[in-house]
Amino acid sequence: MHEENRGRVLREHFGIAAALGQYVIALAGNPNVGKSTVFNALTGLRQHTGNWPGKTVDNAQGTFTYRQKPFLLVDLPGTYSILAHTVEEQVARDFICFGQPNATLVVLDATCLERNLNLALQVMEITPNVVVCVNLMDEARKKNIAIDLPALEKELGVPVVPTAARKGEGLDTLRETLYQVSTGARKSIPRQLVYSQAVEEAVEKLVPTIQRLIDHKLNPRWVALRLLDGDKAFIESISRHLELQLSPKALQEVAAL
Ligand SMILES: Nc1nc2c(ncn2[C@@H]2O[C@H](COP(=O)(O)OP(=O)(O)OP(=O)(O)O)[C@@H](O)[C@H]2O)c(=O)[nH]1
Ligand SMILES: [Mg+2]
Known part of the structure; x- marks a missing residue:
């Protein structure tokens, strides 16, 4: 989509005022996996909260600059799926599909990866510009859960970044990876589910x-x-x-x- 047109769609349909040249990142994840903690860690106080247009669903937008490039991060409602069975799922799905974010960051809970991966796989069916963040790594370590991150990255076909967002762990790599995917410097071929x-x-x-x-x-x-x-x-x-x-x-x- 042409950038000016995308800007207009973002403004009119999603109430999001992205400046020209600003990279837009959608932040998705199951409820309670640390999305807002990641969002706060990346954007600090540069935030604006409100509702999604016409919906009683919270909408938080925040900005940050990395390598002299401006980014706008949009915190989507926490959902287990984006097949739009609830208003939250519809908001998340419509934004990922029609807001045309430059990247979608999917935050997963390291202590229950299997359940969380469902959402990541759904997002990967919509767009190749996905970064997976495996958060709560400190909790996983406490529970002696070992995750083979390189193997996970290879299986998914998209970048996987481990974080413990509350402690600020992994955020530098996360910024760099978001930069690479948003600017198109790093391209992925996500694994696609094969149906019957x-x-x-x-x-x-x-x-x-x-x-x-x-x-x-x-x-x-x-x-x-x-x-x-x-x-x-x-x-x-x-x-x-x-x-x-x-x-x-x-x-x-x-x-x-
Ligand atoms: N130990 C640990 N706790 C974390 C981490 N990240 C977030 N938390 C905590 O997990 C809880 C939930 O974090 P939020 O950031 O509110 O999670 P969320 O995904 O935004 O939740 P919803 O918006 O309700 O879906 C909070 O108590 C956070 O402090 C982490 O990496 N390690
Ligand atoms: Mg939240």
């Missing part, structure tokens, strides 16, 4: 038509999966945020495949 053969065949059929309809504005594989899911809220979000009328005719065309 029937679903994969349906996705393959849908992708070319979707690509034509949405014109690179969203990852077509992700959109295909949502359409196969019959996710009406997502189709509404597409029309609202992309100002793209998925006409009944277009949808019929997709459905006919």
Whole structure:
């Protein structure tokens, strides 16, 4: 998306005033994993809080500068999933999809990685610009939980940074990694979930038509999966945020495949 247009969408749809040239980072994670602690550690007092437009869900935005580049960090509501079953999930998903952040930082709890990885894998289906932060490393150490971080990074295909945010541990590496991913200096090919053969065949059929309809504005594989899911809220979000009328005719065309 063109940067000026993205700025307008951020302002009008999400109440976020990103300056031109500012790198936008979305901060996602399950509830209570230390997102706000990471957010505070990175942004200090340069924060602004309010609500998401039209929603009673908290919205916190903060800024920081790194290597002379300006960053805007957006703290998303804590969610276990972004398949939009709750208003919090819808806010998080719509921002990651349509706010076009330069990077999405997914914070995980090192003491219960398996449960937390679900959200990371979902975000990795939407965008390749993901940084995974494994937080609460101090708690994991206390519980004698060992994590093979290089193996995790290799499996996921995106950068993994260990932190103990409350103690400020790992934040320098986190800033540097966010910088590299946001500026495009470091590119990833995230591991994609593979579904049953029937679903994969349906996705393959849908992708070319979707690509034509949405014109690179969203990852077509992700959109295909949502359409196969019959996710009406997502189709509404597409029309609202992309100002793209998925006409009944277009949808019929997709459905006919
Ligand atoms: N030991 C330890 N505690 C941490 C760490 N990071 C955060 N905490 C603590 O964990 C608790 C939850 O942290 P928050 O930053 O509020 O978590 P959150 O993800 O923003 O929570 P929600 O916004 O409610 O979803 C707080 O008591 C933090 O002080 C860490 O790295 N180590
Ligand atoms: Mg929080």
